[in-house]
Amino acid sequence: MPDEAPNISQKYIEFTVDGEVYSVRNGLSIMDACDMVGIYVPRLCDSDGLVPQGSCRVCSVKQNGRTVAACTQPLENGAVIENETLEIKNYRRDLVRMLFHEGNHLCPICEASGRCELQAMAYRLGISQATKYPYLQPVRPVDASHPDIALDNNRCILCGRCIRASRDVDGKNVFEYVGRGIHKRIGVNADCLANTDASIDDYAMSLDVCPVGCIIRKGEGFFAPIGERQFDSAPIGTQAQNPDSRLIPVKQYDPQDDT
Amino acid sequence: MRKKRIATASLAGCFGCHMSLLDIDERIIDLMKVAEFDRSPLNDFKKFTRRCDIGLIEGGCCNEDNVHVLREFRKNCDVLVAVGQCAIMGGLPVMRNAIMHSEDPLRECLDEAYKASPKVMNPENQIPNDPALPLLLDKVYTLVDVVKVDYQIPGCPPSGDVLWTALSALIKGEPPELDWALIKYD
Numbered sequence: 001m002p003d004e005a006p007n008i009s010q011k012y013i014e015f016t017v018d019g020e021v022y023s024v025r026n027g028l029s030i031m032d033a034c035d036m037v038g039i040y041v042p043r044l045c046d047s048d049g050l051v052p053q054g055s056c057r058v059c060s061v062k063q064n065g066r067t068v069a070a071c072t073q074p075l076e077n078g079a080v081i082e083n084e085t086l087e088i089k090n091y092r093r094d095l096v097r098m099l100f101h102e103g104n105h106l107c108p109i110c111e112a113s114g115r116c117e118l119q120a121m122a123y124r125l126g127i128s129q130a131t132k133y134p135y136l137q138p139v140r141p142v143d144a145s146h147p148d149i150a151l152d153n154n155r156c157i158l159c160g161r162c163i164r165a166s167r168d169v170d171g172k173n174v175f176e177y178v179g180r181g182i183h184k185r186i187g188v189n190a191d192c193l194a195n196t197d198a199s200i201d202d203y204a205m206s207l208d209v210c211p212v213g214c215i216i217r218k219g220e221g222f223f224a225p226i227g228e229r230q231f232d233s234a235p236i237g238t239q240a241q242n243p244d245s246r247l248i249p250v251k252q253y254d255p256q257d258d259t
Numbered sequence: 260m261r262k263k264r265i266a267t268a269s270l271a272g273c274f275g276c277h278m279s280l281l282d283i284d285e286r287i288i289d290l291m292k293v294a295e296f297d298r299s300p301l302n303d304f305k306k307f308t309r310r311c312d313i314g315l316i317e318g319g320c321c322n323e324d325n326v327h328v329l330r331e332f333r334k335n336c337d338v339l340v341a342v343g344q345c346a347i348m349g350g351l352p353v354m355r356n357a358i359m360h361s362e363d364p365l366r367e368c369l370d371e372a373y374k375a376s377p378k379v380m381n382p383e384n385q386i387p388n389d390p391a392l393p394l395l396l397d398k399v400y401t402l403v404d405v406v407k408v409d410y411q412i413p414g415c416p417p418s419g420d421v422l423w424t425a426l427s428a429l430i431k432g433e434p435p436e437l438d439w440a441l442i443k444y445d
Contacts, residue, residue: 100348104357107444108344108415119444128437130341130411131403135348139357154357226445235439 112213114229272318282419
């Protein structure tokens, strides 16, 4: 930690990521600063345009030796960030592995396979070792009452992106967390999804929001063939690491665009 | 150097992973120079002739015979490898563990398969229960639930390249190192 108190009036601050020195404007979170200089910090619960929440902890980095969530932690002047060290990578690997064990993540049958951020994160982190945790195999109810949308809570990783998208972007408050601890899950603000004002055109229901296959857009499954899916050709985060292409939005082919 | 002995078995699987093993194409000639198959459906050996170096298991455990075979593999193989998603985390058969709102998911699964389905013609309303059939387990278990597994090769099925890379390493006695392009869960 630097000895002097942080100077908030300072316009630009310097920081170090894995030994490289960068400079960004003051007042950013660690993740925003890293994005700005083209360094990818792995993330699941954070998404562009949504308020950071810091619940998945996959973006954990070390700032001056302390483990913090990069998406919520403000960047300090002169901070020394560790992002791709073995220790941090092992943290992330175990976190993602536990997410796989807490739900029913059956990639062979899931329509999100290939564009699933959880799966892509596991590929990026190289998770192929024999497991050391037991599988929870939950039996949570599936809500298929809505004509256009289905919710499979067994695939949910509780990232809360749909909650924030529905509340802050759509202004509808369709989703909220219910329960605590291991019983925590995503609930809707009615007895079932069909009785809420959720619509297939909501941002919360778009392909950008749910990182896994929990929010299912009915009738659209498996629209991209194997080989052309979002994460088939490059690991997740490749765009962020290349500053030139960072601003090109990654859009998936959507069958509705054709009509 | 003596040839490494490989044993394979398909438990609650679809034999897709065994088919994928044949996808290594002409590299199988190189494989046979350094390895030979012992107990395996590929050569139809039903029993172990002697101790093996590498055991490849496809599929999880859905009946008591699967558990029996798996324990025998653990006993007779130095290195046990879970091949494919079914062996690693249950795969498609494990879906029967998560049948909603059911006290007895196995019963519900059998009823749907043999009685309730509109496509089934079963006037005597019988569910197969011949004593020769292995007893079904209450739920589908992954390999790590039953025995210690040393390595896993992910994929549904793992491509020929993954199997080749992993097998080459295992035959050399090294842990398989899979890079990004080879790790696939589907």
